[in-house]
Amino acid sequence: MQKNEMLNTQTNIFIDKLQSFIQNKELIRLTLSAKRDKDSDLKKLIVTAVDLKKGYCLNVVYRHNTKDITKNYNIPEGISMITDALENDFWNAELFSKNENVNLFILPTGKVKLKISEPAVQTIPVFSHDKAKDRLINTDKNIYLRELGITNSTWEVRREMSDKYKQINQYIELLAPNLNELSLSKDYHVVDMGSGKGYLTFALYDYIANNLKRNVRMTGVEFREDLVNTCNAITQQAGFENLSFIKGTIEKTELQKIDILIALHACDTATDDAIYRGIKSEAELIVCAPCCHKQIRKAMKVTNELGSITRFGILKERQAEIITDSLRAMIMEAFGYKTNVFEFISLEHTPKNVMIVGRKLHHSTVDRQQVLDNIAAVKKLYGIEKHYLETLLDI
Secondary structure, three states, X not given: OOHHHHOOHHHHHHHHHHHHHHHOOOEEEEEEEEEOOOOOOEEEEEEEEEEEOOEEEEEEEEEEOOOEEEEEEOXXXXXXXXXXXXXXXXXXXXXXXXXOEEEEEEOOOOOEEEEEEOOOOOOOXXXXXXXXXXXXXXXXXXXXXXXXXXXXXXXXXXXXXXXXXXHHHHHHXXXXXXXXHOOOOOOEEEEEEOOOOOHHHHHHHHHHHHHOOOOEEEEEEEOOHHHHHHHHXXXXXXXXXXXXXXXXXXXXXXXXXXXXXXXXXXXXXXXXXXXXXXHXXXXXXXXXXXXXXXXXXXXXXOOOOOHHHHOOHHHHHHHHHHHHHHHHHHHHHHOOEEEEEEEOOOOOOOOOOEEEEEEEOOOOOOOHHHHHHHHHHHHHHOOOOOOHHHHHXXX
């Protein structure tokens, strides 16, 4: 027996209505909510119709507690998925169309209620896949995006790389205000420590050189030689004359004056090595997105009331992350930087989503001793003897 045949008559009517709205291109939105499994991370499904190159499809947003996942289905697949979700995952469904709204309520007892009403506001269906949005990084004839696999041969963003493209643009959007406000020499040096495959390195060079029209020399430092060779080959194809990649590590690579230092997802104390190099070079801008926080977690010896929190492993880990990055920001302030800590990218991409940005203040009014006293107080509260960055800076 097919699943549709097992459903309650009212549910069958609801599915028939949905199919009719889709067929007549009247569907505005379908929302499935009131999850059956209280422990499930999936909160709701939001379904709309989209007109893609491959045809008319259903766009489904899986809304979780901390992320959204979007998938496109052809019509039969989409109807089947929705039917399964009504049977197994959700109690309620709200269906909005051009001329009619339909609400379905499934009770734990097995009873089903169906309510049909006229829409309060007349709405015209929109079938475009995305709202147009200006991006700081353009895709048209952008060779490095093609070579990195983000766009195809016709300069369109590959579906599987759309999140990476959004991440690149969000990264540039976050840095743009600082880059626009900095007073730098005509030929300044940007160093990206741990550049990896170079996605963000290429994008930043592109933005500075082509959007801001500034002369910039940029170096990507990466330990894996194969990635260094690949990235250097792409710079040649893209014509990025002042961008180069070298093999090395954060702490040992010899570099000339650093004006902007970037270290994204450097593991544990490697972030501190990067901040140290930025401070010692008197970099105008230091940008870090830390990854792993092992040093402080091991160093924490809480003997006060906070021990009630840190006795739980997961909470101790999160406390260690917060304390590590807070102390980093405070130490940078003690050395004349105005710091800010904020979310870098959404949790659906990576759980390590904090960015620390420090701008050099040439006329700082910060009370350095007060900052150092605050650092000491935080360490005392958590039973921390020394932050690794303090050791590097000898404070």
